[in-house]
Amino acid sequence: MSKLSSFFNKNVQVINIGIPSFAEDLTRQGVANIHVDWRPPAGGNRKIQALLEKINSWQEKVRAAKEGK
Amino acid sequence: MVVNHLIKKQTYFDSVTLMLTGTQIKKLDGVDNAVVGMCTDYNIDSLKRLDMYLPEFEELTPNDLIICVKADNNENADAAIKEVEKLLSSKKKPGTTNSELPPSSQEEAASRLPDSNMVLISVPGEYAAREAEKALNSNKHVMLFSDNVSIDEELKLKTIAAEKGLLVMGPDCGTAIINGVPLAFANSVRKGKIGLVAASGTGLQEVSSTIHRLGQGITQAIGVGGRDLSEKIGGKMTIMAAKALAEDPETRVIVLISKPPAETVLEKVFAELKNINKAIVVYFIGADPAIIESNGFVAAKNLEDAAIKAAELAGEDCLESEFSDSLIDSLAADVKLSGSDLRALYSGGTLCDEAQRILQPLLKEINSNTPVKGCNKMTDVYKSSGHCILDLGDDNFTRGKAHPMIDPGYRTERIHQEVADEKTGLIMFDVVLGYGSHMDMAGEMVASIEKARTGTGRSPVFAACICGTQDDPQGYDKQKAKLEEAGIFVFPTNVAMVKFAARCLERN
Numbered sequence: 001m002s003k004l005s006s007f008f009n010k011n012v013q014v015i016n017i018g019i020p021s022f023a024e025d026l027t028r029q030g031v032a033n034i035h036v037d038w039r040p041p042a043g044g045n046r047k048i049q050a051l052l053e054k055i056n057s058w059q060e061k062v063r064a065a066k067e068g069k
Numbered sequence: 070m071v072v073n074h075l076i077k078k079q080t081y082f083d084s085v086t087l088m089l090t091g092t093q094i095k096k097l098d099g100v101d102n103a104v105v106g107m108c109t110d111y112n113i114d115s116l117k118r119l120d121m122y123l124p125e126f127e128e129l130t131p132n133d134l135i136i137c138v139k140a141d142n143n144e145n146a147d148a149a150i151k152e153v154e155k156l157l158s159s160k161k162k163p164g165t166t167n168s169e170l171p172p173s174s175q176e177e178a179a180s181r182l183p184d185s186n187m188v189l190i191s192v193p194g195e196y197a198a199r200e201a202e203k204a205l206n207s208n209k210h211v212m213l214f215s216d217n218v219s220i221d222e223e224l225k226l227k228t229i230a231a232e233k234g235l236l237v238m239g240p241d242c243g244t245a246i247i248n249g250v251p252l253a254f255a256n257s258v259r260k261g262k263i264g265l266v267a268a269s270g271t272g273l274q275e276v277s278s279t280i281h282r283l284g285q286g287i288t289q290a291i292g293v294g295g296r297d298l299s300e301k302i303g304g305k306m307t308i309m310a311a312k313a314l315a316e317d318p319e320t321r322v323i324v325l326i327s328k329p330p331a332e333t334v335l336e337k338v339f340a341e342l343k344n345i346n347k348a349i350v351v352y353f354i355g356a357d358p359a360i361i362e363s364n365g366f367v368a369a370k371n372l373e374d375a376a377i378k379a380a381e382l383a384g385e386d387c388l389e390s391e392f393s394d395s396l397i398d399s400l401a402a403d404v405k406l407s408g409s410d411l412r413a414l415y416s417g418g419t420l421c422d423e424a425q426r427i428l429q430p431l432l433k434e435i436n437s438n439t440p441v442k443g444c445n446k447m448t449d450v451y452k453s454s455g456h457c458i459l460d461l462g463d464d465n466f467t468r469g470k471a472h473p474m475i476d477p478g479y480r481t482e483r484i485h486q487e488v489a490d491e492k493t494g495l496i497m498f499d500v501v502l503g504y505g506s507h508m509d510m511a512g513e514m515v516a517s518i519e520k521a522r523t524g525t526g527r528s529p530v531f532a533a534c535i536c537g538t539q540d541d542p543q544g545y546d547k548q549k550a551k552l553e554e555a556g557i558f559v560f561p562t563n564v565a566m567v568k569f570a571a572r573c574l575e576r577n
Contacts, residue, residue, distance in 0.1 A: 003234030004313035007210070008289060010186065012250045015178045017200055018191030018214065019085050020160070022253055025504040031250050034182040037171040038192055039081035044107075044131030 070101060072121045073146035074137040075154070081107065081132060082157060084193070088471040090156050092478045094138065097152065099145030104137045105153055106469075109193075115469055175203050189252055191215055194240070198222035201237065205229045213239030213294070214253050220301050223294070227305040237306060239294040243270035244503075246277065246290040254474060254505035257540035261286020262383040264314035266307055267326035268297045271417030272352075272372055274501060274536050276326060279376035279562055281538045282391065282545075285383050288320040298330035298353075304338045315345040322348045322382045324375055328419065329355040339364040348382040350375050354422060355442075371423055373564040392565035400558060401572035404530055406494030409577075411570055412487040413458040414480050414498045416473040417536065420563040421460035424497075427567045431575065432456050439463050453487060474506045481517035488521035488529060494577065495530045497570055499563065500548060502537025511535075511548035515555040530573065531557040534566040 014033040016023040023035035042048035084106070091105040102119055106112040108129035116122040121137050129135065136153045140146035172178040179185055188204035190197050194217025201211045205226065213226075218240035230237040238245050244255045251257060256274055258281045265287060267273035277290045291314075293306040307325065314320045323345070330338070330353050342349060343364050350367045352375040358368035367382070369375035377388045411432070415421035418439065425441045438450040439460045447457065450465050461473045461480050473480050480498070487493050500510045507513065514533070522528050533552050539545040552559045560566040 001316050002309075002313050004236060004309060005316040007186065008248060008313070008317050008319070010248065011184075012187050012248045013182055013185040014250075014252070015175060015182060015185045015188045015204070015209070016191075017175060017178075017188065019083050021085070022189055022191065022214075022505065026250070026252075029250065032182065032184075034178045034185070035171055036175060036178045037173050039173075040131050040193075040196060043079065044133075 070139055070141060071143050071146050072123075072137065072139045073143065073150060074121075074123070074135060075150050076129065077134040077136075079132055080134040082134065082160070083191070085471050085475065086157070086160055087134075088469070089476055090153055092471070092476050093156065094149050094153055095478075097145070097149050099141040100138060100149050101141065102139040103149060103153075104135065106135060107131050108133045108135050111469060175200060179207060179209075186210060187212065187247065187252075189214065191253070194218050197240065198226060201226050202229065205233060205235055205237070208233065208235065210236040210247075211238065212245055212252050212292075213237060213242055215239070216241040220296060220299070223296060224301055227297075227302060231305050231309055234309075236291065236310065237294075238292045240296075241270075242292040242294045243505075244273050244290070245292045246287065248289070251504045254501070254503055255290065256281070256503035256536075256538050257542075258290070258538060259286035259540070260288070262288065262319065262321040263324060263379045264288045264317065264320035264322070265290040265324045265326065266293060266310045266314070267291070267324075268293050268295050268307065268330075269326050269328050269354075269419040270295075271499075271501065271536065272326045272328075272419040274417070274503060275372045275420065275563060276324060276352075276376045276379075278502075278536050278538050279373055279391075280380055281540075282561060283376060283380040283385060283388055285380040285385055288317060289314065295328055298327050298334045298338065300331040300334060304330070304334050304341075308338060308341045311342050311345070311349070315342075315347055320347070321384075322350065322379050324350045324379045325353070326372070326375060327353045328422070329353070335360070339366070342366075350378045350382065354419075354426070371427070371564050372419070373562040390565060391561045392568075394568065397565060397569050398572055401569055401576060404573045404576070406573060406577040407527065407529055408490070408492045408494035410453075410490075410492045410494055411456045411458070411574060412453055412490075412493050412496045413570075414483055414487070414496065415458070415460050416462050416480065417499050417501055417563075418460045418462055420499050420534075420536070421458055423563055424567045424570075425458050427564065428456075428458070428571060431571050438465050453490065453493075459483075474501050474510075477507060477510060477513040477517070481513060484514070484517045485521040485524065488518070488527050489525045491527070493527075493529045495532065495570055495573055497532040497534075497566055500533055500535045500537075500552070502535065502541040502543045502545065502548060504542065506543070508543055509548075509551075510543070511551040515551055515557070518555060518557070531555075532560065532566050532569055533557050534560045534563045536563070
C-alpha cells in the first residue's frame with residue numbers, strides 16, 4: 001500500500017500559513033490545527049531576503065556534506 | 070476631495086482581510102476611494118494610479134501597512150481610517166489565547182502540533198514555494214492555495230512530493246476534502262464511496278456537491294492545481310492520487326476532472342491508469358469521449374453528468390438530472406426576454422468554461438474574458454456587448470481585490486451595468502457555497518438586483534445556479550429561498566441553468 005493511501009485512514013492535522021479564516025473554519029469543525037503568524041521574511045526587504053536564501057542554501061550544503069561523512 | 074492616510078510600520082495582515090476591509094470602507098459616507106494594504110509594489114502602483122500617492126510612501130516596505138482614504142472632507146476621511154483600525158483590531162489571531170503567542174514560523178508550529186501532517190499555504194506566491202518545500206522536507210502533505218507560483222517551482226515541488234509519496238495540491242488549488250476535512254473553499258459533503266481527483270477548483274466543488282445532493286458521498290476530493298496535466302508537470306499528482314484511490318478499500322469509483330489536458334499527458338495518464346480495477350469516470354474538458362471509452366473509462370459529458378455517472382456506479386439506482394429537460398422546457402416556456410443578449414457573471418472559472426461550450430452551437434457569437442475555442446476574446450472586459458459570458462474570478466478582475474466568491478463587490482456593480490443595458494434580456498450567475506465562501510452571497514446578489522431594478526426601471530430575467538449542499542455553513546435551502554423570493558429562476562447545477570438559458574434564447 002502506498003504512503004498516500006495509508007494516509008487516507010489518518011486524522012488530518014493542519015498547519016495553516018496565510019489566510020486566518022482557513023484556520024478558523026478548521027477550528028469550527030473540530031479539526032486540530034495551528035495558525036502561523038506569518039509575515040514576509042527580512043521585513044519584506046528583497047536584498048536581505050536574497051542574502052538569507054544564500055546563507056540557508058550554504059547551510060544545507062554544509063549539513064549534507066557532514067551527513068555524507 | 071482630500072486624501073488622508075495612516076501608516077502602521079511592521080504590521081502585517083493577510084491580503085484577503087485587507088481587501089475585504091477596503092471594500093467595506095468604500096461603502097462609507099463621503100468616501101470616494103480607499104487603499105488598505107501592505108506596501109507591496111502593486112499597492113504602491115495603485116496609489117499612484119488613483120492619484121493618492123505621497124513622496125513619504127517611498128521608504129515603506131511590504132511589511133508596513135497603509136490605510137489611505139480619498140473622501141469629500143477631512144472628517145469623513147478620518148472617520149474611515151478609524152473604522153479600518155477598529156475592523157482590523159477586531160481580527161483575533163485564530164487558535165491562540167491571550168497567554169499564548171501564535172507561532173511565527175512553520176518550524177515552530179510543527180513543534181507545537183507534532184502530529185501535523187498537512188500544511189495549508191496561502192501566503193503571497195513569491196514566498197509560497199519555499200514554505201511548501203519546507204513542509205515536504207518535514208514529510209507533510211501540502212495544499213498550496215497561493216497563486217503566482219512558477220511552473221518550474223511547481224515541477225520541483227511535485228517531483229520531491231512524488232518521490233516521497235506526498236501530495237502537493239496546487240498551486241492555485243482552492244478546494245480539497247481530505248479524510249472528511251474540507252480545506253480552504255470546499256463544501257460539506259457526506260462520506261461515501263467516490264474518490265475525486267480534479268485539476269479544476271469549481272469543477273471539483275460542482276461534482277462533489279452534486280454527488281451529495283444525489284444521495285451519495287465521497288472518500289476524498291483531491292485538487293491537484295490547474296496545471297497538473299500540462300506538458301511540463303505531466304500529471305504527476307493526478308496519477309499518484311488516482312493510484313492511491315485505487316488502493317483505498319473505501320473508494321469504489323474514481324472520478325477524474327480536468328481543464329483541457331496536453332495530448333501527450335492524456336496518453337500518459339490513461340496508460341498509467343488503465344489497469345486499475347475500479348470504475349473510473351473521466352471528464353476532461355474538450356477530450357474526445359471515444360478515446361476515453363476506448364481506454365476502458367466512462368466518459369462524462371459535463372460536470373453534472375460526471376456526478377450522475379459516478380453516483381450510479383457507486384450504487385444508486387439509475388439517476389436523472391435533478392432538473393429534467395422537460396421541467397426546464399416548461400419553466401422556459403412562458404419566459405419573455407426584454408432584450409436579445411445573454412450576460413453571464415460567474416465566480417467559478419470552470420462553470421464559465423462549461424457554459425460557453427454548451428451555448429456555442431446555439432449562440433454562434435459569444436464574447437468572454439476567458440474564451441474557449443471558437444468564442445471571442447473581449448477587447449474591453451469591463452463593457453459587455455453581444456452575448457457575454459464572464460469569469461469574474463480571472464486575473465483581469467481580481468488584481469488587488471478578493472475573489473468574487475468572497476467579495477461580491479465588483480459583481481454587484483456589474484449587475485447594475487448589465488441591467489441598465491437595454492440589450493440585456495437574461496442575466497445568469499453562480500452562487501458558490503461552502504467553507505471560505507461569502508456567508509450570504511444570495512442575499513448580496515438579491516440586494517444588488519433589486520437596487521438595479523429600481524434604479525434603471527428595467528427587469529431582465531435572472532437565473533442562478535447554486536453550487537453547494539444543505540450541510541454547508543450558508544445552507545443550500547436558505548440561499549435558494551432568498552433567490553426565489555426575488556423572482557430569480559434557481560437551478561441546482563450549472564448545466565441545468567445553461568440549458569434553461571438556451572431554451573429562453575431559442576424561444577425569444
